[in-house]
Structures are given as C-alpha cells and as structure tokens.
Amino acid sequence: MADILKTKIRLVPFQAHHLSDASRLSQQAGWPHTADDWALILTASRGVAAMVDDQLVGTALCADFGKVVTLNMIIVDATMRGQGLGRRLMGAVIDIAGPREMRLIATADGLPLYEKLGFRVTGLIVQHQGIALANVPECRVTIGGAADLDRCAAMDLAANGTRRHALLGRIAAHGTVLLCGDGFALVRPFGHGHVIGPVVARRRAEARALISAAATRCAGAFTRIDLPASHGLSDHAAACGLTLAGGGTAMVRNPLPADAGDTTTFALVSQALG
C-alpha cells in the first residue's frame, strides 16, 4: 500500500487550509502543537505539504528571519517513513532557504537525515516542562508591552542573528512581555498550557529572574521551556517546577561568521523557530 501511495505523492505549497491536518500529523508524531501553534509558525514561514490525493502525509517549513532561516515541522506520516519522503521534503525547504544560514533542532529520528544533508551539530537543547511554581526573582522584573518591542528585537538580533521583530510582536500580542535589566522574556499559550520563550539577557542572573517571574505568572498551569543546555539553567527551571522531559540537537548548515553580540539566548521561542 505504502509503495503505491509513494508514487502518487505531490508536494504543494503549505497553506492555511492544511493547518488542522498538520496539527493531527504533529500529534501523531507525539508533539503538542495545536492548529493555533502551527498558525503562529506559519506567519513566519513558508514550505511544502506532501499530499496523496487530498490526504496530508508530510510537512516541511522554512521560517525566514533575514540572513538566517530555521527549518521546522519536518514530519512524515508514520505509515510513509523510510521511503525517501523526508529527504524530498528537506530538499524543498533547502531550496526555499537558498544560500542563507539554515538552523534546525533535530529529533533522534531526523538527525541521520540532516547529517547526510550536510548539517552539523552546534549544541544540545533541553526541554523542561511541568506545573509551574511561583519563584521569587533575584532581580527586579517588570511587565513590558508593545513600546518595548524594538528594544527586545534588537536584543534578540544581537543574541542570535535572527531578525524577528514581527514574530516577537505577534507573540507579545497574545502573551506577556517581561523585562529585567538588559533582558526580556515572552510567555504565551502553547499546546496544553504555556511556553516561556524566548528568554534573552546580557547576564545569567537576569535570565534566572525572568524565568522565575514567568513561572510565577504561569503558577499552577502546565508550562514548557526549551533551554540551550550549555547555559546551565536546567536546575533553575527544575526549581520553578519545570523538569527535564526530553530535548533535541541544534544543527546548522551554511553557517555565517558569528557576530559577537552582548546578549545571549537563554531559552528558545520554540524548537521550531529557534
């Protein structure tokens, strides 16, 4: 059956009408994304949907952040894996990316394919989640708003080279902006609860305070945060009720020379968007 279907697979531009089937596909892969979470990703991305007749059997998106893109939501229906569709989807989004720096967070399933396509490992991401606990911030944290977004986007650009003012604005419009010294964090609804991210700051103490304040806002609710393991905030996330639940491997293809910015990304927007 799968061989017959393989010959009939068409790749078409991913569009809004694919969202509800795409969220079913991601749930089949064990991911929590709702159609709204997909919709947020789609505001920054374009990509392809793999179709057999009118059935969605695969997805791949490329989020455009200027000189850097993140490849995301690479999924093949469980019944269609191991037959080359993942490689075909990746080829399509690599074409969309062109010569730009491509980043992604690989699952164990995806890692061998990405290595074959020339991606190399840059670090590990740890996924923490649980029922958030109130935690007193060690430095003063205030609530921000739309007027702070230019500064937040500049700190984000300095930290990781992505131009994503528009995305941060859309997240802030549905969530909360927290500020602490030369740092900020966003909190938004995601999956079954909330997600804290990004967390960008100049100093680790500011990042810890932002995570404490965000956990306090989410106290009692299911909350997730995705942390680059190298910054050592896992223990702090656990103290805020968010325990280790998995992770991924950060990878890059065509890396640009790194600009030494004065801020650091302590938590991702998401594994999809970096």
Ligand SMILES: CC(C)(COP(=O)(O)OP(=O)(O)OC[C@H]1O[C@@H](n2cnc3c(N)ncnc32)[C@H](O)[C@@H]1OP(=O)(O)O)[C@@H](O)C(=O)NCCC(=O)NCCS
């Ligand atoms: C990752 C995923 C998209 C791959 O899709 P797929 O259609 O099975 O991939 P392909 O059939 O195109 O195989 C891709 C390549 O990886 C290779 N590969 C797969 N698993 C491998 C393994 N464990 N070791 C070595 N190579 C492996 C295949 O041999 C193939 O190589 P080839 O093209 O040189 O023959 C699919 O497994 C999936 O949807 N997983 C769940 C969601 C997920 O984790 N997505 C990745 C997000 S980052």
